[in-house]
Amino acid sequence: MHGMSSDSLFRAVERFGQALEGSGMPRMPARVFAYVLAEDSDRYTAAQLAEGLQVSPAAISGAVRYLVDTGLLIKERAPGRRGDIFRVLDGDIWATITTARKPMIDNFIAAVDDAIALVGEETPGGQRLVETADFLRFTRADLDDLPRRWASYRSEVRARKVGVAPVRTPR
Amino acid sequence: MHGMSSDSLFRAVERFGQALEGSGMPRMPARVFAYVLAEDSDRYTAAQLAEGLQVSPAAISGAVRYLVDTGLLIKERAPGRRGDIFRVLDGDIWATITTARKPMIDNFIAAVDDAIALVGEETPGGQRLVETADFLRFTRADLDDLPRRWASYRSEVRARKVGVAPVRTPR
């Protein structure tokens, strides 16, 4: 074997990976995550990732640490096996991505709160920061309701495709 | 005058700016946007930004181009005035931020669609990409309803603070 099995896969990973990079993920984690989604297997050893992406094991090591830390991959060690295996947390990718976003928002809120503490709430600038913090808190709360909305959207889209009335979701 | 008027402001900009960097915004645009929010004025010339942040006009030039391109700042030229002035688009910062996010999501969707076209929908990997694209489309649609939810959240929070019943928002 000599690397990624198809050129299409390689380009798909590249394309999707760049989009992930654009939203702040470092390069190698982005490529690894893109590969894990686009490739057909659903479990990978570090060696397979290195082989598949044609990069060194060292690069994979850093990348999967990042992805595991941010909750986008989980690491499992099978008993009687020397190496870890990596996979996405869940059948539902959206759940993974959503969950992974929460700590980021929390981080953001903490930063803005710190900034507010520094400049005070009384100035015009402080007020803008307070408004920003409020909005971020709302965003955070809104995320908790997102699974319900996603389920609702899905059933509507499916209904439209199949031609039946959508299932009514609880408010 | 010799730069940023207070050390608190400087540190607030630094803190908030780093949070913005963490979500993928390049360094200098992040600092400029943080400054524009946290500082007390609401209109800035490029020179004021350079002076306030203690960086060169050249650095500001690139940063504001980025911010204007992504819709986080607008550039206006006052008649009879030599330089442009910059400000946030709107009294409501959340609206600015939300709007700024849409093209990013569209970009993302386009990338995943390209990736799907490359690997096909029939493979397990392709299916995961389709699921991802679906979720992104939902996210995009969900964003359009966000103003309503935000208004609802605000009235609830205000009600809680002031001690009256929240205004009922339309479904």
Added chain:
DNA sequence: CATTTGCTTCATAACATTGTGAAGATTCAA
């Protein structure tokens, strides 16, 4: 307990990004 396998850490070299001063362009005023 030695060996093999597989990941991680580390120093480093290649590469990319950032911010600068200097020069160029554009706009208004006179």
Added chain:
DNA sequence: TTGAATCTTCACAATGTTATGAAGCAAATG
């Protein structure tokens, strides 16, 4: 048209980031 003010572009130096090979550790096997 000249001059002054202000922004933009450019080449470059400083700084960060990335990915690598090599060496080191840890876990399982015999």
